[in-house]
Amino acid sequence: MTITTERIGVGAELKRWRRARRLSQLELATLTGTTQRHLSFIESGRSQPGRAIVIRLAESLGLSLRERNDLLTTAGYAPVFSESGLDEEALRPVRAALEQILYGHLPYPALVVGPYGRVVAVNDAVEVFTEGASPELLEPPVNMLRLMLHPDGMGRRVRNLGEWGRHVTENLRARARRSPDPRLDDLVAELAGYVPDVPVGPDHLGFSVPMRLASADGELRLITTLTSFATATDVTLAELRLEAFLPADQATAELLRLRADRHQ
Structure with a gap:
């Protein structure tokens, strides 16, 4: 017996992404510089889009480079964004720059x-x-998200785990809503299981709060900053994030400097 599966066309994929972004056909067509009629024909399969308009549509939808490559492949075109290994020569200058940034961030944690x-x-x-x-x-390979929230990792030392952990999981949920990904959904479900519920009272200020981390030298209060390579044209580079932690108060800055001096 032969089992056949229906191939998802580019029109169906465009419609799925457009709905995920909560855009009307007219809104997306305007962003892309085409007509609603043309977009309607593409989504219904009555018109096969050219390579250039697929790229413009993907850009207007705010797709990641990997997602843009996937959309091009679905439309029958070759991917246009390269995907280099981190150890390849093409990314050697990037690796050197990242190492310098990490070193320059000392004595504060960065990864x-x-x-x-x-x-x-x-x-x-x-x-x-x-x-x-x-x-x-x-x-x-260490998973930093799991290390941060797991009870056998940092979770038992984060004194405001409910608030700070909710901040982490909600950011991931927002990312999953923007770019649906079953693997990310599974990770969020796992991480959420490590985070205790926090009652929301009248003094609730949201979950974007400094992490309060117990250490052998005392409590550290750390603010998280995230940096991405917004203009990258390589899939690997575009998917990297520089996560740096800054002291939220003078006491934390001094403790981190002491730790660094002790390890020299």
Whole structure:
């Protein structure tokens, strides 16, 4: 018996992404510089879009480089954005720049993460996050999101885990809504299970709060900053994030400097 599967066409994919972005055909057509009639024909399969308009539609929809390549492939065209390995010569200048940035951020923790929280590179100050963590969580490739919230990782040391952990999981949920991904959904479900419920009272200010992390030297209060390579044309580079942690008060800055001096 032969089992056949229906191939999803580019029109159906465009409609799915347009609805996910909550755009009307007219809105997307205007953003792309085409007509609603033309877009309607593409979505219904009555018109086969050219390569250039597929690229413009993907850009107007705010798709990631990987998603743009996938849409081009669905439309029958070759991907246009390269995907290099981090160890390839093409990304050598980028690796050198990242190492310099990580070093320059000392004595504060900073790391480079890839998709789903996979750690790519860290500076020496990140040891404050691995302090007392279960060896299983530190086996490469380390997942920083899991390390941060797992009870055998940082979770037991984050004193405001309910508030700060909710901040982490809600950001991931927002990303999953923007770019649906079953693997990300599974990760969010796992991480949410580590985060205790926090009652929302009249003094609730939201979940964007400094992390309060207990350490051998005292409590640290850290603010998270995220940097992405917005103009990257390589899929691998576009999916990297530089996550840096800054002291939220003078006491934390001094403790981190002391830790750095001790490890020199």
